[in-house]
Amino acid sequence: IVAPGKAWLNVGQAFDELERCVFYLLVPIILLRTDLSRGETLKLAAWALVLGSIICILYLHTENIIRFIESGKQFKSLLSYNFTGKGFVAPLIDMHPVYIGTYLLMAIVLIKGNKININRYLKTLIYVLMLGTILFLASRIIFLATFVVVTIMFLTQMKLRTQVITVVISLLTLTMAFPIIKNTYVYNKLVKGAIWELGNNVDSSNIDSKKKSDSRMSRWTVSYQIIMEKPFFGHGTGSEQDKLVEGYESEGMKTSEKQKFNAHNQFLGFGIQFGIVGILLLLMYFLINFRE
Numbered sequence: 001i002v003a004p005g006k007a008w009l010n011v012g013q014a015f016d017e018l019e020r021c022v023f024y025l026l027v028p029i030i031l032l033r034t035d036l037s038r039g040e041t042l043k044l045a046a047w048a049l050v051l052g053s054i055i056c057i058l059y060l061h062t063e064n065i066i067r068f069i070e071s072g073k074q075f076k077s078l079l080s081y082n083f084t085g086k087g088f089v090a091p092l093i094d095m096h097p098v099y100i101g102t103y104l105l106m107a108i109v110l111i112k113g114n115k116i117n118i119n120r121y122l123k124t125l126i127y128v129l130m131l132g133t134i135l136f137l138a139s140r141i142i143f144l145a146t147f148v149v150v151t152i153m154f155l156t157q158m159k160l161r162t163q164v165i166t167v168v169i170s171l172l173t174l175t176m177a178f179p180i181i182k183n184t185y186v187y188n189k190l191v192k193g194a195i196w197e198l199g200n201n202v203d204s205s206n207i208d209s210k211k212k213s214d215s216r217m218s219r220w221t222v223s224y225q226i227i228m229e230k231p232f233f234g235h236g237t238g239s240e241q242d243k244l245v246e247g248y249e250s251e252g253m254k255t256s257e258k259q260k261f262n263a264h265n266q267f268l269g270f271g272i273q274f275g276i277v278g279i280l281l282l283l284m285y286f287l288i289n290f291r292e
Helices: 011-030 038-071 075-079 097-112 120-137 140-153 160-181 185-197 216-229 240-250 254-259 266-291
Strands: none
Touching (some): 038 075, 038 097, 120 140, 240 254, 240 266
């Protein structure tokens, strides 16, 4: 879809799209090696992802603890804006919390699925380390994905007695932790921030009263309107940013226009560029891989 598109309205942005997608070709290219079986390749990739994730989060926690100690702040400030979310992943240049969270969840799935052989006590330690790191990422979508993964992969594979014990311990832990986290940045972003993002808020303050922005819902509304202009085949490869900026300008969304925000939704972004046809093909890609 991306390569031919419909029309390369913005060549620079079109090449950016190609640059992001071309790496999807690496996996099938690697699997063409005749000296490695498919199983060996996937096992090697699993080990690489898990080890890379562990090294990454150990580095991030070390940097975070050093910055926290140097700040001289109280312990409860550890879950504040400066030490969570983008502040937590700041030592990694051009890295977003969602990407780190995706890698960690994939690593958890690989370990739980016995794709790599690890001592069960070491497994438990890795789970605790990775789930604790996900808390510091302060990403709503990663929190939701973690809940789904934990529910499906852990509870469905446990005996009833173990399920009950796990649920009880989890509820007790949340009850005890709630008074500590309810006034933190992580809680405010998860609850109050989500409510604000799902409203049609334009040029207003989210959880940070010093900054004004436009909610996700307002950007999604603009994206939908743009898709409806050319619903079947879209506006062409590389058109998303330019069309959205035009839409933001017409709706008086100054922050989104200035920052040149994207749709913040992969399906809507594909819909703008490639229409309903592109959305259906993207869905097909996900469904085929999910079935595999």
